[in-house]
Amino acid sequence: MTDNFSDKKPSRRQFLAGAAALGAGSSAAGSLSASGDDPLITEVQEWAQITGDGVDATPYGLPIEFEKDVVRRNVSWLTADTISSINFSPIHALDGTITPQGCAFERHHSGAIELRKEDYRLMINGLVDQELVFTYEDLERFPREQHVYFCECAANTGMEWAGAQLNGVQFTHGMIHNMEYIGVPLRTLLNEAGLNAAGDLKGKWIFVEGADASSNGRSIPLEKALDDVLVAFKANGEALRKEHGYPVRLVVPGWEGNMWVKWLRRVEVMDKPVESREETSKYTDTLADGISRKWTWAMDAKSVVTSPSPQSPITHGKGPLVISGLAWSGRGAVKRVDVSIDGGKNWHEARLVQPGAKMALTRFYFDVEWNGMELFLQSRAHDETGYVQPTKEELREVRGLNTIYHNNCIQTWWIKSNGEVENVEIS
Amino acid sequence: MLKSRDLFMISFASVFGVLLAATYLADRFITQLPEDAKIVPIDLDLDFKLVAEAYASVVAPRDGKFGLGRFATKNELAAWDKDISPDGTGLPVGSGDAIDGEEIFSERCAFCHGDFAEGLDNWPELAGGLDTLADEDPVKTVGSYWPYLSTTWDYVKRSMPFGYAQSLTDDEVYATVAYILYSNDLIDEDFVLSNESFFDVEMPNANGFIIDDRKISESHFWNKKVCMTDCKNDVKITMRAAVLDVTPEDEEF
Numbered sequence: 001m002t003d004n005f006s007d008k009k010p011s012r013r014q015f016l017a018g019a020a021a022l023g024a025g026s027s028a029a030g031s032l033s034a035s036g037d038d039p040l041i042t043e044v045q046e047w048a049q050i051t052g053d054g055v056d057a058t059p060y061g062l063p064i065e066f067e068k069d070v071v072r073r074n075v076s077w078l079t080a081d082t083i084s085s086i087n088f089s090p091i092h093a094l095d096g097t098i099t100p101q102g103c104a105f106e107r108h109h110s111g112a113i114e115l116r117k118e119d120y121r122l123m124i125n126g127l128v129d130q131e132l133v134f135t136y137e138d139l140e141r142f143p144r145e146q147h148v149y150f151c152e153c154a155a156n157t158g159m160e161w162a163g164a165q166l167n168g169v170q171f172t173h174g175m176i177h178n179m180e181y182i183g184v185p186l187r188t189l190l191n192e193a194g195l196n197a198a199g200d201l202k203g204k205w206i207f208v209e210g211a212d213a214s215s216n217g218r219s220i221p222l223e224k225a226l227d228d229v230l231v232a233f234k235a236n237g238e239a240l241r242k243e244h245g246y247p248v249r250l251v252v253p254g255w256e257g258n259m260w261v262k263w264l265r266r267v268e269v270m271d272k273p274v275e276s277r278e279e280t281s282k283y284t285d286t287l288a289d290g291i292s293r294k295w296t297w298a299m300d301a302k303s304v305v306t307s308p309s310p311q312s313p314i315t316h317g318k319g320p321l322v323i324s325g326l327a328w329s330g331r332g333a334v335k336r337v338d339v340s341i342d343g344g345k346n347w348h349e350a351r352l353v354q355p356g357a358k359m360a361l362t363r364f365y366f367d368v369e370w371n372g373m374e375l376f377l378q379s380r381a382h383d384e385t386g387y388v389q390p391t392k393e394e395l396r397e398v399r400g401l402n403t404i405y406h407n408n409c410i411q412t413w414w415i416k417s418n419g420e421v422e423n424v425e426i427s
Numbered sequence: 428m429l430k431s432r433d434l435f436m437i438s439f440a441s442v443f444g445v446l447l448a449a450t451y452l453a454d455r456f457i458t459q460l461p462e463d464a465k466i467v468p469i470d471l472d473l474d475f476k477l478v479a480e481a482y483a484s485v486v487a488p489r490d491g492k493f494g495l496g497r498f499a500t501k502n503e504l505a506a507w508d509k510d511i512s513p514d515g516t517g518l519p520v521g522s523g524d525a526i527d528g529e530e531i532f533s534e535r536c537a538f539c540h541g542d543f544a545e546g547l548d549n550w551p552e553l554a555g556g557l558d559t560l561a562d563e564d565p566v567k568t569v570g571s572y573w574p575y576l577s578t579t580w581d582y583v584k585r586s587m588p589f590g591y592a593q594s595l596t597d598d599e600v601y602a603t604v605a606y607i608l609y610s611n612d613l614i615d616e617d618f619v620l621s622n623e624s625f626f627d628v629e630m631p632n633a634n635g636f637i638i639d640d641r642k643i644s645e646s647h648f649w650n651k652k653v654c655m656t657d658c659k660n661d662v663k664i665t666m667r668a669a670v671l672d673v674t675p676e677d678e679e680f
Contacts, residue, residue, distance in 0.1 A: 075675055080539075080549035084589070110592065123499055123507055131504060132496040141495055167668040171675070192492050207510055213592035215585050217510060266507050274510045275575050277582040281567065284636065290561030292572075296639040300648075310668075338653065343662035347655045376662055386650040398645055402565055414664065423668035427661060 062102070070094070072103050073170055078159075083111040084214070086153065088174030091304075092311040095324060096353075097178050097361040098148070101241045104177035107153055107257065109214030109278075112243040115263050120211075120247050122189075122231070126268035127204065129194025136247055139233060142184040142192075147230060147253070148360045150328045152176040152299050154256035154283055154405035160392075161401050164412075164423045169309040172411065172423060176328075178361040181251050183232030186225050186267065198269050201226070207274045208250055211265040218259045219273035220252065220297075228253045228359075231264065254330030254359035255297040256405070258283050288400030299330030301389050302408035303337050303364070303381035314370065314419035321370040325350070327362045329383035336382040339366040343376030343412060343426050344391075350379065375415035376426055392425065511581040515625055518580065522621030523602025525609035531599055532606045535588045544568075544610040554610035557631060570611025574633045576625060579604050 063070065072087040079085040086107040089099055106112065117136040125131040153175035159165045166172050190206075198204050204222040209215045220229070230251040233240060240246040245262025252259045258278055273279065279294065286292040305325040308314050314321060323341075327334040334356030338347040350364040364379070381389040392409035399406075414424040511517040533542060539550040546552025556566025565571075569579050584600045586592050595603065605620040608628060614620070620628070642649075668674065 073675060075673075077549075077673065110586070110589070123503065124496075125499060125504055125508055131499040133499045133503065134496040138495045142493060163666040163671075164668040165671055165673055167674040188493075192496060194492075209510070213586065213590075215592075217581075217585075268508060268510065270512075272512060272514070274581070275513050275578055276510070277578050277586070280575065280578050280636075281569075281573055281582075286560055286565055286567075288561065290565070290635065292560070292636050293639055293641075294636045296641065298639075298641075300641070310674075338655070343659075345657065345659055345662065347653070347658070380653070382653075387648055388651050388653055390645075390648050394648070401563070414667075424664045425666040427663040427665055 067093075070103060072105060073174075075159075075166070075171060084109050086155070086175060088170045089177050090170050090311075091174050091176070091306050091326065092169045092309050094306070095363070097326070097363050098236060099177035099179060101179065101236055101238070101244065104179065104241075104244065105153070105175050106243040107175070108212075108243070109216050110212045113212045113263060114242060115211055115247065117247045120265075122248065122264060123266045124189055124193040124269075125266065126207075126270050127195075127198040128190070128269050129197045132193045134189070136233070139184055139231065139248065142188050144182055145185055145230065146180060146182050147228075147251075148178065148180045148357060149251055149253045150176055150178040150299075150359060150361045151251075151257045151260050152302075152328070152330075154258060154296075154299070157302075157407040157409070157411075158404045160409070160411075160423075161396075161403065161407055164425045167423050168311040169304060169306050169411075170311060173304045173306075173326075175257070176326075176361075178328075179235040180237070181230055181232040182234035183230040183248075183251060186229040186231050186250070187227075189231060189267070190225065190269070193269075195269070198222070205270045205273050207266075207268045207270055207276075208259075208261045208264060209266050210245070210261045211263040216258070216261055216278055217274060217276040218261060218278055219270070219276065220255075220259060222269065224252070224255070224297075225267075252297075254299060254332075256283060256299060256330075259297065283405060285399065285403035285405050287398075287403065293403075296406055297330075299328070300406060300408040301327070301329035301331065301334065301381045301383040301387045303327035303334075303379040303389060304411045305339070305377050305379050305413055308377070308415055308419075308421050309413055310421045310423055313421050314415065317419070318370055318372040321368050323350075323366040323368060323377065325364050325366075325379050327352075327356070327364055327379070327381040328360065329356075329381065329385075329387065330359060331387060332384040333358045333360075334362040334381055335384050337362070337364040338380040338382075339364075340378040340380075341368065341375045344378055344410075347380065356384070372417050374417050375413075376424075377413040377415060378410050380410055509581075509585060511577045511584075513575040513577050515577065515622070518577070518622045518625060519597045520622050521597035521601050522619050522624075523598050523600070523605055524619045525602070525605040525614065525616045527599075528602035528604070528606025528609070531595070531603050535591075535595075536603065539589060544607055553607050557611070560632070560635065568611065569607050570613055570631065572632050572635070574630055574636055576604070576608075576628050576630055579607060580625075583607075 070090045070093040072089060074085065074087040087105055089105040090103055120136040122134045156175035157172055160172055195201060201222055205219050206222055206225045207217055207219050209217040231248060232251045233248050240249055248264050250261045250264045284292045284294045285296055303325055305323055307324045323339060327337045337350040339350045340347045348366065350366040353363040356362040389408060389410055395409050412424050412426050414422045539547060540553050541547045544553035545555060553569050556568045556571035559566045559571060573579060580600060583603055584595065601620045605614065605618065608614045609616055613628060
């Protein structure tokens, strides 16, 4: 294999910048002898003499300028227009499990609208005893719940079906975020409207839609609506961001992101699904024989190493290396993650930072001593239902190459001996 | 408003009712027994009524309801409840044909979707692709892929034209949908699409969908015994993303 990298590659540039910044001494892993005095220590630095910003310099703070590349990114060739498009969370540079709202991926079908709380209305109608309208203020008067859930677009990793395409975990796996939501269970609101009119609740549906021009209507089984669906108005402690549906969005734990309707304006209890555009033309998975699966709502268990990865190469040379990644399942909690450094020849159980929580991201670490040899990094999630994350080959065998959505395959990163990382497929 | 907000007036009987209702509803996954309600003593002493009233006034909603919100009006329901179901529920009275539709389409749709609904640049194509679904690159359009005509009507009415949604009248929607069908060779140009003729149109891929069968067709992904050591001999690179070179470049900040 030739290392024929063009210099415009993000990985290459970051790699070079990182290596230069850290200096030659950093590759002398294991050696504790100093190569001279460090002026950062021996000389009085500017920041240790003069004073810094006062309070209120930024009433609402943004990350420090040195982190300005940790931002959402878009793949412009994917869509005609940013108004109906998607961007990607910078998961290569994040750690822990909570995604800050400001860099959590966005997906709009008609752009992110500005809807004031005062102008917000939520209608509950259809097979209910009383068709009701709530204001934002009304919603805040119902008992609240707090939950952490991941939201993954069904198309996450979708560009990788036919082969390794995008060189960065942000692009291959960044259509995901994980937030702590505050909201009112949808069942509380449905109960407020009364479900006697719906008769036998089994087999009934709700149809949910947003206030934006796309409306993005989706049908959801009533059973799910009464189970864990949340009408959320706060995330990570603060109001939802405009791009995530301010002031109110639906949270549908474990199920594809398209169902998490933003700017939620209406919930209709129905006999049957509407079969809207977003559940027929889109978000259906065409198999090799041309037949398509529909109603594939649950996100299968999945994991990926977020660092090292193409945008987060190894810049420190040989020695201790933290392999860090994320795992999740739409069917429950992650129970275990295996990591392989040799392309799946041998596997090792990774360390879960905390026991997996239902339908939430789990952080795993695998701490190794890197000897500078090339590695083929992989991770494999197991969830509490016994599901084991499949290889791309195993998925292709069942689904073919054209399903677009729900690609939860095992990802391979090729770590080269110089620390650069590339997205590859292997035998 | 049927619902009384006067929780202070709640009687002994209705507090008992709250407990029953809450328990019953909990079975239906509807509401949880309010935490504090549990401490209302069940054995009736003289003070019970007073205690119950005190607790009730603080936490317990009557019948598990909170008395929040208001009734939706007829006009409000008509304004928002517009979804159209596959069986035609919601379809308004109206009609239009492809000839009228062509005019509307060329003015309000074609600059994105093409004169013949064939799609321009990266904007979606709405016509063509028949019998391509099993191909290497399936072309999914209203004609080749969409199982229900109701979906087209529903989507055009509420979400298109992009940038000026909900601006077509019902008759205009019938006409535009007729034009899309005509572009897909699914109707003749003089076919009048209406709420009555709606089901005369056959959608070619109506039987092209199955309900999520992953638990069966992919049951082997569950509970499989995973290999941990010496799982394969050889690892060779079969494809590289860097060779394809489609990753966005780093922007200069």
